[in-house]
Amino acid sequence: MRRPALVVLVIDDEVRIRRFLRAGFELEAFIVQEAATGAEGIRAATLKPVDLVIVDLELPDMDGAEIVERLRSWSKVPIIVLSVRASEEEKVRLLELGADDYVVKPFGMAELLARARAALRRQAPGHQADPVVRAGSLTVDLAARTVSVDGRPIGLSPKEYRLLQVLAQHAGNVVTHLHLLREVWGSAHSDDAHYLRIFVRKLRQKIEKDPTQPRILTTELGVGYRLSIDGG
Amino acid sequence: MDNAIHVPTAQWRRRAVELVRSKWDATHLGPIAVSLLIVAAVTALLFVAGPLLDLDHAAFGYLIPVIIAATRWGATPAIVSGLAGLAASAFFFYPPIYDIRVYNPAHVADLILFVVVAVVTGQLANKVREHVKAARQREEEMKALYFFSRRLAVASSPADIHAAIQDHVSAITGCRVALFAAGMAHSPPEASPQWSHMPGEIQRAILDIFHGRSNGREAPLLDRKTGASWLIRTLSQRNALVGIQAIELGSVSRQSIDAIRRRVDTALAEATATLERIDVAHAIGEARVRSEAETLREALIGSVSHELRTPLASILGSTSVLSQASGVAQDARLSSLVDVIRDETERLSNDIQNLLDASRISSAGVQAHLAWTEPSDIVNAALARLQRRLEAHHIDPRLAGDLPLVRVDAVLVEQALSQIIDNAAKYSPPGTTIAIDARAVDATVEIAVTDEGPGLTADEQTRLFQRFYRGPRHQAAVKGSGLGLWIARAFVVASGGHLEATSKGAGRGATVTIHLPAPTPAQVDALESSDA
Numbered sequence: 001m002r003r004p005a006l007v008v009l010v011i012d013d014e015v016r017i018r019r020f021l022r023a024g025f026e027l028e029a030f031i032v033q034e035a036a037t038g039a040e041g042i043r044a045a046t047l048k049p050v051d052l053v054i055v056d057l058e059l060p061d062m063d064g065a066e067i068v069e070r071l072r073s074w075s076k077v078p079i080i081v082l083s084v085r086a087s088e089e090e091k092v093r094l095l096e097l098g099a100d101d102y103v104v105k106p107f108g109m110a111e112l113l114a115r116a117r118a119a120l121r122r123q124a125p126g127h128q129a130d131p132v133v134r135a136g137s138l139t140v141d142l143a144a145r146t147v148s149v150d151g152r153p154i155g156l157s158p159k160e161y162r163l164l165q166v167l168a169q170h171a172g173n174v175v176t177h178l179h180l181l182r183e184v185w186g187s188a189h190s191d192d193a194h195y196l197r198i199f200v201r202k203l204r205q206k207i208e209k210d211p212t213q214p215r216i217l218t219t220e221l222g223v224g225y226r227l228s229i230d231g232g
Numbered sequence: 233m234d235n236a237i238h239v240p241t242a243q244w245r246r247r248a249v250e251l252v253r254s255k256w257d258a259t260h261l262g263p264i265a266v267s268l269l270i271v272a273a274v275t276a277l278l279f280v281a282g283p284l285l286d287l288d289h290a291a292f293g294y295l296i297p298v299i300i301a302a303t304r305w306g307a308t309p310a311i312v313s314g315l316a317g318l319a320a321s322a323f324f325f326y327p328p329i330y331d332i333r334v335y336n337p338a339h340v341a342d343l344i345l346f347v348v349v350a351v352v353t354g355q356l357a358n359k360v361r362e363h364v365k366a367a368r369q370r371e372e373e374m375k376a377l378y379f380f381s382r383r384l385a386v387a388s389s390p391a392d393i394h395a396a397i398q399d400h401v402s403a404i405t406g407c408r409v410a411l412f413a414a415g416m417a418h419s420p421p422e423a424s425p426q427w428s429h430m431p432g433e434i435q436r437a438i439l440d441i442f443h444g445r446s447n448g449r450e451a452p453l454l455d456r457k458t459g460a461s462w463l464i465r466t467l468s469q470r471n472a473l474v475g476i477q478a479i480e481l482g483s484v485s486r487q488s489i490d491a492i493r494r495r496v497d498t499a500l501a502e503a504t505a506t507l508e509r510i511d512v513a514h515a516i517g518e519a520r521v522r523s524e525a526e527t528l529r530e531a532l533i534g535s536v537s538h539e540l541r542t543p544l545a546s547i548l549g550s551t552s553v554l555s556q557a558s559g560v561a562q563d564a565r566l567s568s569l570v571d572v573i574r575d576e577t578e579r580l581s582n583d584i585q586n587l588l589d590a591s592r593i594s595s596a597g598v599q600a601h602l603a604w605t606e607p608s609d610i611v612n613a614a615l616a617r618l619q620r621r622l623e624a625h626h627i628d629p630r631l632a633g634d635l636p637l638v639r640v641d642a643v644l645v646e647q648a649l650s651q652i653i654d655n656a657a658k659y660s661p662p663g664t665t666i667a668i669d670a671r672a673v674d675a676t677v678e679i680a681v682t683d684e685g686p687g688l689t690a691d692e693q694t695r696l697f698q699r700f701y702r703g704p705r706h707q708a709a710v711k712g713s714g715l716g717l718w719i720a721r722a723f724v725v726a727s728g729g730h731l732e733a734t735s736k737g738a739g740r741g742a743t744v745t746i747h748l749p750a751p752t753p754a755q756v757d758a759l760e761s762s763d764a
Binding site for chain 1: 541542549550552578605613637641642643646
């Protein structure tokens with residue numbers, strides 16, 4: 001099945017970054033639109049429908065958070081943020097505002113494409129029809145509420161399943177600690193980060209081959225967790 | 233008081249009453265009682281010794297209590313002892329004895345002479361006392377002024393200077409003082425944390441001065457609610473308003489207010505003179521420049537980081553696209569060239585990050601965001617980051633499965649661990665093993681990185697974590713800035729842990745261990761509740 005080419009909007013003030021992103025996306029058969037400022041980017045997104053937005057955190061005219069907020073006010077388009085190291089709080093803030101994922105500069109094209117594909121998959125029409133998420137040896141059937149490893153069903157406690165379910169719904173993309181705490185334990189427990197650590201450990205013991213070197217349920221330090229669909 | 237003649241009699245009387253009232257301060261009662269006791273003691277002594285010594289001029293014995301009272305407690309107790317002495321000598325020692333009357337002209341002359349001598353010595357003694365008191369107070373004030381100038385000299389911000397002025401006036405007057413900065417560059421007094429403690433009337437008076445509607449008031453203001461009196465004084469330098477002071481005098485009589493007011497005005501005059509001398513406006517300016525320079529430095533570091541990192545990100549991104557391109561991917565020589573560009577750019581990018589981290593550590597210190605963290609997550613993140621640079625080595629992570637959670641800044645500790653592992657890979661020959669052990673020891677988790685490299689000499693072991701230190705044995709062979717382990721230590725320490733390096737000696741490998749705090753469940757609960 002051949003879908004029509006996807007349109008990606010790149011909002012970055014650095015012409016050299018835009019140039020390599022254009023090359024990288026065009027190699028993967030995307031149609032690339034460029035914007036050098038936040039205002040230009042938002043205008044471009046409203047004029048023509050786009051399938052994916054790549055936005056730099058540090059733009060001259062607009063805060064990355066503002067762009068995410070304004071795009072999210074009317075669109076569910078997947079947004080990937082280009083961020084710098086040592087700004088974990090900023091990343092968490094943008095993810096909470098509705099960005100789908102981030103990559104840290106300097107990054108490779110393969111990493112960005114993996115994040116983008118995961119976000120696109122969730123937004124793609126017909127995604128709802130396929131309730132089965134596969135990550136390495138793990139299979140989560142969101143409709144039947146069953147979990148199996150290497151084809152063998154495994155039993156999870158309700159909280160463990162809920163945790164895995166939220167991660168599977170965002171498979172391939174990062175989910176923040178706060179988001180997980182809210183979804184699994186309720187907003188009253190948003191400060192109880194050690195619950196989350198303990199349940200992640202329990203879950204890893206059930207789904208990972210080596211829980212001390214997880215390949216499926218991976219950690220983004222200071223940000224959250226990711227169900228790595230391209231993991232081993 | 234030269235206009236006193238024109239004052240009507242009623243007013244005179246009131247003044248006299250006020251004067252007596254002010255002299256009859258309750259604080260005088262104690263000394264007067266003691267003075268009377270001394271008079272009684274002298275009387276008893278004279279009574280016993282009189283017949284033996286045949287004292288003719290007994291009255292002069294009473295000069296002793298007068299002088300004691302005058303030197304120790306001032307005029308009022310001295311006058312009282314003088315009068316008591318006069319009465320006692322007339323009653324006990326001058327015939328008719330046990331009668332207050334005195335008939336003998338010689339005795340009358342004796343008593344008059346006593347009164348004259350008592351008044352003169354009393355006054356002299358009192359004056360000496362006042363001098364001593366004034367000198368002592370002067371010394372205290374000099375001390376306060378000296379302390380004040382010293383604080384002004386080391387002040388590093390306008391706020392420090394204002395706090396110094398406030399404390400100084402408060403120390404000199406013994407009153408509660410609030411100073412509100414004034415002048416164009418300052419925020420309005422409402423922004424001050426002290427503002428809410430001011431009564432409404434005082435707030436209005438301060439605002440009037442701040443907005444130039446008034447020049448400040450001489451007379452004290454009364455807070456009707458508490459009955460406390462307040463003085464508002466302005467502090468200016470070279471005719472420019474520097475601050476507005478509100479001084480709470482408490483509920484005191486009008487006379488005490490006048491006395492305190494004089495003291496406040498003197499203290500303010502002294503403070504102003506000191507401020508003139510050290511040029512407070514200049515000092516405030518200097519302090520501001522210092523903080524601006526710091527901000528500028530931060531901005532510079534930020535922009536340099538952006539300027540350098542953006543091109544590097546473009547290069548790395550471009551190589552990642554290049555390596556995927558069909559023409560390159562299929563040609564081993566071309567793809568190895570792309571790999572060289574990528575590896576070298578990554579190294580450069582790391583070096584820049586190190587410089588930025590080092591500058592951040594020494595300028596602003598490290599802000600750690602402590603959170604519960606799975607220790608193995610830290611190790612895995614570091615190994616994932618270094619994946620390509622560790623390809624030549626055999627990596628052996630040995631992580632215990634049941635490690636307690638650590639409460640650290642995971643991002644900082646991961647960067648520290650990456651530095652340590654990277655260092656191990658840099659200094660140990662390809663093909664050797666780098667072991668990473670994570671284990672729980674008491675209330676800590678240790679992450680130890682052991683290599684099979686050249687090891688550490690005793691000297692290297694002690695200097696390993698110093699800034700810019702590079703082992704003399706490797707300077708030529710291995711590239712590096714000598715910042716890595718110094719940064720690693722700063723990051724680990726900021727997370728509440730510490731670093732340790734051991735070696736069996738030169739040529740026998742080295743172990744660098746990160747010790748991280750892992751509070752026990754009881755401590756966990758305490759920490760969680762304290763966080764709430």
